[in-house]
Amino acid sequence: MSDPANRNGIASTNSVATSTEGVQLLVSEMNSFMSDFGLVSVQLDRTRSLLRCDLTDKLRSHAGTAPVGLQATVMDFVTSDPALVAAAPDWTATQDLSLHGAGWVTVGPIVVDSTLVRVGKKVVVVAADVYDGNGCEDLHELAAAIDAADPRSRPTLAARGLVTFARLPRAAAHGADEYTPDRWIGQIRSRPMVPIEDALYPRLGIRVIDAARGELELDRTPFVANQIGTIMGGVQALLAEYAANAMRPELVASDIQMNFLAQVRVGPARTYGTVIRDDADHSVVSVRLVDAGADEMILALATVTLRKPPAHR
Numbered sequence: 218m219s220d221p222a223n224r225n226g227i228a229s230t231n232s233v234a235t236s237t238e239g240v241q242l243l244v245s246e247m248n249s250f251m252s253d254f255g256l257v258s259v260q261l262d263r264t265r266s267l268l269r270c271d272l273t274d275k276l277r278s279h280a281g282t283a284p285v286g287l288q289a290t291v292m293d294f295v296t297s298d299p300a301l302v303a304a305a306p307d308w309t310a311t312q313d314l315s316l317h318g319a320g321w322v323t324v325g326p327i328v329v330d331s332t333l334v335r336v337g338k339k340v341v342v343v344a345a346d347v348y349d350g351n352g353c354e355d356l357h358e359l360a361a362a363i364d365a366a367d368p369r370s371r372p373t374l375a376a377r378g379l380v381t382f383a384r385l386p387r388a389a390a391h392g393a394d395e396y397t398p399d400r401w402i403g404q405i406r407s408r409p410m411v412p413i414e415d416a417l418y419p420r421l422g423i424r425v426i427d428a429a430r431g432e433l434e435l436d437r438t439p440f441v442a443n444q445i446g447t448i449m450g451g452v453q454a455l456l457a458e459y460a461a462n463a464m465r466p467e468l469v470a471s472d473i474q475m476n477f478l479a480q481v482r483v484g485p486a487r488t489y490g491t492v493i494r495d496d497a498d499h500s501v502v503s504v505r506l507v508d509a510g511a512d513e514m515i516l517a518l519a520t521v522t523l524r525k526p527p528a529h530r
């Protein structure tokens with residue numbers, strides 16, 4: 218089988234995800250908001266996975282940096298691999314995700330190193346370090362640099378994060394049997410690369426209802442949904458970041474905490490923002506995500522810290 222969009226001959230996966238309300242969505246790697254991220258990963262062993270993501274101009278924040286929602290998206294993606302290996306045969310859903318900036322990713326690629334921390338009966342916890350690859354695209358070279366004994370040889374840490382996954386029955390995820398990171402140990406895997414015309418936020422189709430109040434909406438479409446039929450955790454992080462930035466447009470997000478409480482039943486996802494701190498050099502915004510089509514059922518709670526952009530410091 219040949220797939221011209223696929224750089225390493227890895228078959229792209231299509232699956233019909235059914236949400237908790239029984240709505241069917243055709244979820245495909247070829248038609249995802251991440252299709253032009255240039256995602257390449259390697260499962261180094263059963264407990265560690267490394268991923269890189271291109272930082273093209275389309276994906277940059279208004280300050281030219283890698284948006285925190287984008288870092289959260291790729292962090293969610295790569296940490297799920299050691300989680301799925303550890304949780305097998307269960308599937309996983311992201312329950313909590315935190316990401317704290319140590320610096321800005323300005324050159325790229327974005328590199329995320331994820332390591333299994335704890336396997337429990339109900340949850341699996343995976344830590345992640347985010348680096349600016351500074352032009353290096355070779356994952357084995359990056360892993361060696363991260364592991365270097367001399368701290369001066371290591372890439373600069375851009376952020377540190379922690380992701381808690383809840384165990385779900387494997388039947389919750391359509392296409393689960395095609396996604397088997399435990400069989401990919403040592404393999405470099407490139408996702409299908411399909412160009413997308415729009416920049417990161419416009420492509421999601423976010424509707425701004427009231428910027429000053431952080432009120433935005435996003436439909437659940439196959440473009441942003443995952444195998445269990447809800448809006449991907451990373452997209453919810455991007456939505457929360459966008460809402461916080463709508464309230465404080467002169468700043469740029471550096472940290473995010475997401476608590477995913479329920480899965481989208483109907484959609485759209487709607488945000489409500491509250492500024493909980495305004496200081497000289499930063500603000501903190503709390504964002505509530507609800508399912509507007511399901512009696513405003515709470516989907517997630519987010520806290521976003523925003524700072525002055527690096528060029529203005």
Ligand SMILES: CC(C)(COP(=O)(O)OP(=O)(O)OC[C@H]1O[C@@H](n2cnc3c(N)ncnc32)[C@H](O)[C@@H]1OP(=O)(O)O)[C@@H](O)C(=O)NCCC(=O)NCCSC(=O)Cc1ccccc1
Pocket residue numbers: 236237293294295297309310311312383384385386388389390443444445447448449450451477478479480481
């Ligand atoms: C499930 C939980 C995390 C925990 O809640 P609790 O209160 O502890 O449990 P709850 O009472 O709600 O469950 C009772 C029972 O139902 C089971 N079950 C649950 N769901 C399903 C299902 N869909 N289908 C079938 N069964 C389901 C559940 O196992 C349990 O079974 P049991 O009774 O033990 O036999 C909940 O807070 C939640 O859904 N949060 C939102 C999570 C979220 O949306 N995250 C963001 C998107 S994820 C993402 O993006 C990842 C990604 C990364 C990278 C790339 C791609 C993807």
